[in-house]
Amino acid sequence: MNMTESPRPSGEYESSNSHQVNPEWPPPPAYAPTPAQPSNPTSAPEQAQAQAQPPAQPSHRKRTRGPAALLAAVAIVAAAVGGGTAYGVQELTGSDTVATSGSSSTNVVPSSQKGTVSGVAKAVSPSIVEINATSNAGSSTGSGVIITDDGEIITNNHVVAGASSIKVRTDDGTTYSAKVVGTDSSKDLALIKLENASGLKAATLGDSDGVQVGDQVVAIGSPEGLTGTVTSGIVSALDRDVTVSTDQGQGQRPGQQGGDWPFEFGGREFNGDTGGSTTTYKAIQTDASLNPGNSGGALIDMNGNIIGINSAMYAPSGADSSAAGSVGLGFAIPVDTVKADLPALRSGSTN
Secondary structure, X not given: OOOOOOOOOOOOOOOHHHHOOOOOOOOOOOOXXXXXXXXXXXXXXXXXXXXXXOOOOOHHHHOOOHHXXXXXXXXXXXXXXXXXXXXXXXXXXXXXXXXXXXXXXXXXOOHHHOOOHHHHHHXXXXXXXXXXXXXXXXXXXXXXXXOOOOOEEEEOHHHHOOOOEEEEEOXXXXXXXEEEEEEEOOOOEEEEEEOOOOOOOOOOEOOHHHOOOOOEEEEEEOHHXXXXXXXXXXXXXXXXXXXXXXXXXXXXXXXXXXXXXXXEEOOEEEOOOOOOOEEEEEEEEEOOOOOOOOOOOEEEEOOOOEEEEEEXXXXXXXXXXXXXXXXXXXXXXXXXXXXXXXXXXXXXXXX
8 A cells, every 4th residue: 555645445446626716816817828938939849858958068068188188288397497497398399209207206226125225126126237448448337327219328437438339238248349428527427329229228317406415315326337236325525626627638547437437526636647638517416436447327215206416426535446436435427417507518619
């Protein structure tokens, strides 16, 4: 039984009184009233059809590319602020794209290994190479950082200065020939390019402006020709004045291992005479172990971003630097300096 209905005997129906006219209602008009026109001229069938149809999708739903375009614009601005306007635009729109991060928060290391030396080493080692340069003066061994997947590599100028032949070995053991693209002796930087290379893993260039004293860092390079050596430490100081020779003749010496080149620090000369032509740059100081052969290699933050290019190491006065080990005083060229210098290096500058 439907509880909303009142029970009545079978066959009994509602009284016709339910259809009686209320005496209070006004009498019907003597003529047929003119049908009221609706405010909206749409006919009833059209209204019914409109109600039956699903509402039209808002026009903004079609603009699915809006957020992506906004992110691209933000990326260009971030790169321009982090590494210079000209650099940011060129690197994001040019054919040779360098992986850059607008800040040191970009995480190259998998989240499960974040903050670990082993995680940084695993993530970044494929982007670090060993460089063997030969000249009339002899040969040298140094390191370099891959910055494009087709084989652009940043290293120190003194590693390849005056070289007639350059061989590069990647992390997987493959050996390539390379040519010097551009050099800047005033910053001890050089750009070389591998021949017939593709599919390489490029490192992510971070933001050295955000580096702080006490930050943990990892250094990867080829000290004494030991490819892929990993050491760790902290940033022990910033903006150290390091003076290096700009004389091409100082770049290569017989038996040099890319780490025992002359430089000045604190008014003292190390690893020999810097000569009469020198330049001074601001460096990141680290206690991560750097040894001959680490030059041109990477100084990396714990997120896997390159924050510096290792360039000099302290050796005790009077010691044979080719045999001296690290004493916890190493220096790296800030990566912001590298990013600012890339356009000139790519253009073939040989300052």
